[in-house]
Amino acid sequence: SYVIPGLYDLSVEDTNWVLTSSFIIFTMQTGFGMLESGCVSIKNEVNIMMKNVIDIVLGGFTYWLFGYGMSFGRGPFSNPFIAIGDFLLDPPVGDELMGQIFAAFLFQLSFATTSTTIVSGAMAERCNFKAYCLFSFLNTAVYCIPAGWVWGEHGFLNNLGAVDIAGSGPVHLIGGAASFASAAMLGPRLGRYAEGIDPLPLGNPVNACMGLFVLWWGWLAFNSGSTYGVSGAKWQYAARAAVMTMMGSFGGGFVSSLYSFWRHDGRMDIMDLINGILGSLVSITAGCFLYRAWEALIIGALGSLLCVVTMPLFDRMGVDDPVGASSVHGVCGIWGVIAVGLFADNPIPLDTTKGRSGLFKGGGWYLLGIQTLSAFCLACWGICSTIMLLYVINKIIPIRMDPHEELLGADLTEHRIRHSQIGLSRAISALAPI
Amino acid sequence: SYVIPGLYDLSVEDTNWVLTSSFIIFTMQTGFGMLESGCVSIKNEVNIMMKNVIDIVLGGFTYWLFGYGMSFGRGPFSNPFIAIGDFLLDPPVGDELMGQIFAAFLFQLSFATTSTTIVSGAMAERCNFKAYCLFSFLNTAVYCIPAGWVWGEHGFLNNLGAVDIAGSGPVHLIGGAASFASAAMLGPRLGRYAEGIDPLPLGNPVNACMGLFVLWWGWLAFNSGSTYGVSGAKWQYAARAAVMTMMGSFGGGFVSSLYSFWRHDGRMDIMDLINGILGSLVSITAGCFLYRAWEALIIGALGSLLCVVTMPLFDRMGVDDPVGASSVHGVCGIWGVIAVGLFADNPIPLDTTKGRSGLFKGGGWYLLGIQTLSAFCLACWGICSTIMLLYVINKIIPIRMDPHEELLGADLTEHRIRHSQIGLSRAISALAPI
């Protein structure tokens, strides 16, 4: 007889939980927008918001067109590498799974738009707007194929036993690896390293802080909602996920603020704290309800440390990532995926880990191995697919802005917005040497 | 025996859904505030926020005083045009419907404050603050009477079979028609059309984008919550409503960004994209869970096109609507109401359409006719009642600001807030010719 796939096996209560969580997860787009527009220089603050809007519009549209089907399609040609089917999803009135399918789609859509929006920050201030729109349109595939590996019933990582509750891997590591690749391919902003690797001043630091806040509270629903329901024992783990998410961020904030005090002679750098906390949240995401409180603190603390230490490292490599997405989402994404292999409880009676536990919980090396493999596969895919994608796009529309447009700022050249605060005449006179 | 009215026929689960949705819908006020204060010039950005605050305070207070009773009152004098009763709503402890009544009131309150706040944007930068406060106090009736037509058990449109799930008509079309009327009555801002009909620069474009984001996610709860519960089959349609709302906005964002590229020689105007997306959301609202995915895309796309095309049209007519509320809420509100008559499914087993379907679904002309009639009645009411209201208010307090106050900006003249960025001395010296 017909078996309802796990993705659609939702009770009424589960659906409500999934829908409410999705509504809150979408607010994270506001957070990304605030954070990114606060981090870039004023002459590009509107352009980066427009890129975020386009990300949702084109990313969402393509997710419906082909993305969801690449992750969760149930067609006959689905294989361990890619799902095929359920494109243009549209269950009609009378479909007995209509409610479940739409709830599942909305939830996955909120994840997909989050992942694809991560990259916009890393490409900020020098990526051509039209090339970015094209990138947005196609980037969905970069996320959706590996999301299927981990979460799809067909996925080879899933079937090997990989565990990733809320997406340290598919959402953040993919987003972070793509950030790294795209920042490297675009090259640094003009004059970025003229005076060393110290970060450039933020255009609007208050908005950046506000973005952190909005992301933080959205993350609660992101992780807690990833129990994907409240029936059975799921609600107990939903509560645990929320608390452990906060614990991770406490550990992360604590360590990154100490680090920043130490590094900058008693002055706290705000990007250290912001990205340290975000990095700890990324780190806790994969196993959010599999950890005990102390472990969550440690995982968050280590994650934030990895984040603030690698940010200047990437700059030293000449990879100019204006918002630090490569560290926050990439490095901490790797750590988050691997941490499951070390610390995970077996969340009885849930089947999340298929009965396995992490190395430190007496589960042996298997889970750690498969988690490490996952991290490796996802990082490789994220980097390689982004490079290929941008290579192709670059043939159609050059991905790098014209130097004089970059100096003037995309707000002026793409949206005819003139900022009075920035010395535009100085920018124009600086064009001579180029 | 006593029959519980539909408005109060809520289970515990329904009430939770309605309450949670209401909480999220109220966040749309933050979105409107950000959008409007971002759109006006800097010298009026605080004043427009104050108007939004007053809207909630006075609009909410009057909704309790008389508004709710005009929409849903169950007194003996209720008639097809206006409900009468249930003023000063206050079920005591022991009333067996206490929970349901308060939940219903909160939900309707969140709708009412949304509708009345729409107008503030259209009147921005030149409406006297005290006159606006008086307007806020009385404007509630402008919304509540036609809301009763469509949603009240007494309402003539409701009894004719008009369908409007989340308020393209009562909330948006009324708000948009009132916007058009009030913008026309106030006349354009001083110097608005001195250099043609091109929009004036936004005071804070990043905040305007942020406002779009906050409204977008709030809209999910607005439309999804409008199943008014999750019991029975309602939850399935709640999920469908949320997905179709997103689909509509994808269609709208896609088309309005293409349009903007084409119109402005490859430069994207941010108000085109912001208002295009908002217009598509307005368009999908009336039938949010009655459409299939492709239809939602098309309805959103057409709505956004109507919006971006009519914005300069109104300017050409000399109707100066600083935020474009007439197009976003008015024009798209009409389209949203009529689209139900074309595309609506009969959402078995719900009674939403009373068993009817739209023209393209084989339901014949009846639903289209009644939807067109609804749009016509609501547009006429919105325009006429607003004109009458402002005419009366203008006799008490002149609705238009003094020219020199308008030049100085309401932040300075009404709230003693001095902005350093704006050339106030220039504004003062410009006073001579007036």
Place this chain on the structure above:
Amino acid sequence: SYVIPGLYDLSVEDTNWVLTSSFIIFTMQTGFGMLESGCVSIKNEVNIMMKNVIDIVLGGFTYWLFGYGMSFGRGPFSNPFIAIGDFLLDPPVGDELMGQIFAAFLFQLSFATTSTTIVSGAMAERCNFKAYCLFSFLNTAVYCIPAGWVWGEHGFLNNLGAVDIAGSGPVHLIGGAASFASAAMLGPRLGRYAEGIDPLPLGNPVNACMGLFVLWWGWLAFNSGSTYGVSGAKWQYAARAAVMTMMGSFGGGFVSSLYSFWRHDGRMDIMDLINGILGSLVSITAGCFLYRAWEALIIGALGSLLCVVTMPLFDRMGVDDPVGASSVHGVCGIWGVIAVGLFADNPIPLDTTKGRSGLFKGGGWYLLGIQTLSAFCLACWGICSTIMLLYVINKIIPIRMDPHEELLGADLTEHRIRHSQIGLSRAISALAPI
């Protein structure tokens, strides 16, 4: 046999309600951040955001370390003054109360971080950043001990019959009293009263308004979620709490705007309106579902009046509270606690008031007496413990910034952020006389 303590007696539905409410309550941190960074001068706007971030990180971490255990610990040494036990809370997989305990902890955590963040505004613009971090670490105890008095099963005020649903007392009065004490101990900002007691200009008034909005909608979940579930008759009172919260704010906004018009010759001061509304929300919080609609209006109106009248009073006393937290949370907190003794219904069948009613509802003087006692105890504790705490911290790190750092602003001296809008050279030249 074992009896589940009330704190953990949660059904699945209750837990969902508590979790969803918590998610929304955390968004109030965004509101506090916006409000406070909008109120201070531009040279300190980032520093105050950093203090808010640190508040959550250290406040949350210490809440887990020792705070929760001081409020709700169930150890053998718990006594009417302080609970002891349940430190480092961490129920393992298999604990049959795991879900309930984590849900309770998250909910209480959202309350604790709200209370401790209130003080940051009162100490703004002159408190040394490192001293503040230390304060943040220890401040948790200031809140947690009296929270236990009112809400813990061991608490003496609880056992005497004190009623405080959502924390006018423990959250707001404690926060407000601590604000008053810390503002007094720090002394006024340099030059604050050089030109009288008129408030200094806000650095970003639009953000301050936005903060009001975010707090307002968060407050709905704060008060409504404080039914602590929806099972039994709780959901009915959850709906009532939300409506009465809005009613209170309508009364408050109405009265404070009238007062502000009158006081400032027809010009509305935005801090009057913002703080008036916040004060009314604080006032309604303790008895949010115990009042009838008219009473809620009156309680909110009186609260807002008390707030706007005492703000200049504190300035006249030389207590410089940049955001008015002493009035909003302190004065209105007292009024909110006492109002329960006057107006409270007995919310049959809930046990909230232990069967008692307020004076005006025929309940006699007992409840009023105990509420007055509560207000007195909480105010004394808030003031005394904060003074002691700051006295000790001052011995370790001077709590007051250096005068030249204060003039330059903490954004520059603590975070190396240079604001172009502010005349820094003027500030530096002003250093000579000091």
